[in-house]
Amino acid sequence: MKLSIIGSGYVGTTLAACLADVGHDVVNVDIDEDIVATLNDGEAPIHEPGLDELIAEHAGDRLRATTDYDAVLDTDATFLALPTPSMEDGSNDLTAMKAAATSLGETLTAKDDEHVVITKSTVVPSTTEEVIAPRIADASGMTVGDGFHVAMNPEFLREGTAVSDFLDPDKIVLGAETDTAFDVLDGIFAPLVERANDPTVVKTGIREAEMIKYANNAFLASKISLANELANICKEYDVDSGEVLDAIGLDSRIEAAFLGAGLGWGGSCFPKDVAALAAAARDKGYEPKLLNAVVAVNDGQPGRMLDLLRKRFDPAGKRIAVLGLSFKPGTDDIRESRAILLIEALLDAGASVVGYDPVATENMREQFPDIDYAQSAAEALEGADAALVATDWDEFAALDDQFDEMRQNVVIDGRNIVTRRDGLDYESLV
Ligand SMILES: NC(=O)C1=CN([C@@H]2O[C@H](COP(=O)(O)OP(=O)(O)OC[C@H]3O[C@@H](n4cnc5c(N)ncnc54)[C@H](O)[C@@H]3O)[C@@H](O)[C@H]2O)C=CC1
Numbered sequence: 001m002k003l004s005i006i007g008s009g010y011v012g013t014t015l016a017a018c019l020a021d022v023g024h025d026v027v028n029v030d031i032d033e034d035i036v037a038t039l040n041d042g043e044a045p046i047h048e049p050g051l052d053e054l055i056a057e058h059a060g061d062r063l064r065a066t067t068d069y070d071a072v073l074d075t076d077a078t079f080l081a082l083p084t085p086s087m088e089d090g091s092n093d094l095t096a097m098k099a100a101a102t103s104l105g106e107t108l109t110a111k112d113d114e115h116v117v118i119t120k121s122t123v124v125p126s127t128t129e130e131v132i133a134p135r136i137a138d139a140s141g142m143t144v145g146d147g148f149h150v151a152m153n154p155e156f157l158r159e160g161t162a163v164s165d166f167l168d169p170d171k172i173v174l175g176a177e178t179d180t181a182f183d184v185l186d187g188i189f190a191p192l193v194e195r196a197n198d199p200t201v202v203k204t205g206i207r208e209a210e211m212i213k214y215a216n217n218a219f220l221a222s223k224i225s226l227a228n229e230l231a232n233i234c235k236e237y238d239v240d241s242g243e244v245l246d247a248i249g250l251d252s253r254i255e256a257a258f259l260g261a262g263l264g265w266g267g268s269c270f271p272k273d274v275a276a277l278a279a280a281a282r283d284k285g286y287e288p289k290l291l292n293a294v295v296a297v298n299d300g301q302p303g304r305m306l307d308l309l310r311k312r313f314d315p316a317g318k319r320i321a322v323l324g325l326s327f328k329p330g331t332d333d334i335r336e337s338r339a340i341l342l343i344e345a346l347l348d349a350g351a352s353v354v355g356y357d358p359v360a361t362e363n364m365r366e367q368f369p370d371i372d373y374a375q376s377a378a379e380a381l382e383g384a385d386a387a388l389v390a391t392d393w394d395e396f397a398a399l400d401d402q403f404d405e406m407r408q409n410v411v412i413d414g415r416n417i418v419t420r421r422d423g424l425d426y427e428s429l430v
């Protein structure tokens with residue numbers, strides 16, 4: 001099939017490369033000329049394992065990019081993969097979605113046959129039908145179900161494993177209200193389903209599809225916060241939380257994934273999506289008590305880590321190494337990284353901070369240009385009074401002699417990853 005994708009960030013680019021790889025002709029439309037040029041040069045505009053290879057293979061053939069919305073005219077369906085960031089009150093900022101819907105509608109006036117518009121972005125229930133569709137209709141002069149159709153296909157990929165998550169998903173959720181829209185969705189995903197490891201295809205309504213995405217992320221974030229709360233209680237009773245969480249994860253009703261206790265969840269999605277779901281609930285007069293608590297537990301973890309440091313000494317004037325700056329291992333993305341909160345708190349307390357991360361240093365330097373950055377964990381530890389471990393990069397598990405170069409031997413581990421050994425004043429957050 002011929003497909004267009006508006007927005008070429010983490011999701012749009014992965015979607016484009018993977019849909020080209022399963023045999024579709026794909027064009028990416030983005031307002032960012034640099035991204036378009038990079039894609040047309042056969043390179044990935046973002047860092048994701050496997051993405052460079054797919055783009056190099058298909059660019060100029062089944063995959064191309066442009067800033068010109070007219071490219072959608074030669075396609076059967078358009079995905080909207082635009083950012084939906086948080087506003088002050090937590091609700092979605094739909095500026096990009098609205099702008100793209102209007103541009104798309106204006107373009108579709110020149111299209112003779114029916115077109116299907118698929119929301120890929122994470123949006124609260126009713127957005128596709130009440131915000132996106134009316135804008136396309138107004139700008140195109142067409143009506144939903146006659147000229148164009150809308151659908152919703154939420155995305156569950158994780159950063160760092162985006163390509164493999166997309167090509168081998170647990171489930172594919174297709175939300176639509178018309179047979180035409182379902183037929184097009186079937187045509188798009190059939191080659192992927194055939195190639196993947198037997199994913200379940202969930203066919204549902206548009207609002208249900210929108211909600212499934214939030215429910216998925218809210219559940220995962222809640223699971224981590226519950227693990228953190230249990231681990232915090234374990235710590236009060238000198239109980240090994242790792243053993244407890246590993247054991248409960250053996251229960252097939254609980255399952256081991258996302259029980260990793262520690263500094264909590266960050267990234268571009270969990271914080272934004274839990275906030276948007278809570279705001280959407282409040283908008284309808286429902287106070288989301290559990291979601292509020294899930295956020296509160298998460299927000300409390302960095303402060304607990306600082307308390308463990310303060311138990312040793314006042315950080316004012318001390319040199320503190322922050323190991324790990326990205327929001328999780330395997331990515332250079334620092335959005336909502338817990339390390340940011342640690343660095344802010346350390347600077348407020350008058351400490352001098354040296355940060356180290358295998359790949360995220362340059363991104364963090366933009367946010368904190370005035371702290372020190374080390375080229376290696378060993379360099380960060382040299383002369384430091386304490387080390388705070390913020391991200392579970394594998395290389396931190398292998399640190400050993402490097403700790404001997406610290407001025408004081410305090411190691412506070414926010415991810416339970418450092419190998420404990422004699423000679424360290426080691427304490428895990430949980
Ligand atoms: N990043 C992730 O891991 C996941 C993100 N999502 C959701 O997918 C959506 C997109 O997220 P990302 O890809 O991370 O965003 P992103 O910020 O990486 O990329 C968005 C792209 O849209 C482009 N853009 C903005 N306005 C435009 C317009 N009017 N016309 C054309 N292009 C425009 C930007 O230049 C940018 O390249 C969000 O709703 C997000 O919540 C869902 C699952 C995973």
Ligand SMILES: O=C(O)[C@H]1O[C@H](OP(=O)(O)OP(=O)(O)OC[C@H]2O[C@@H](n3ccc(=O)[nH]c3=O)[C@H](O)[C@@H]2O)[C@H](O)[C@@H](O)[C@@H]1O
Pocket residue numbers: 122155156157158159160217220224257258259260261262263264265266267268269270273327328329
């Ligand atoms: O909606 C999204 O954008 C995506 O959000 C998450 O993906 P992502 O944010 O890339 O990364 P995760 O691996 O889920 O990690 C999120 C945060 O939770 C933390 N985490 C994860 C797992 C765990 O056991 N403990 C824990 O603290 C990580 O350190 C990280 O800060 C979801 O896992 C994806 O399914 C979803 O598509």
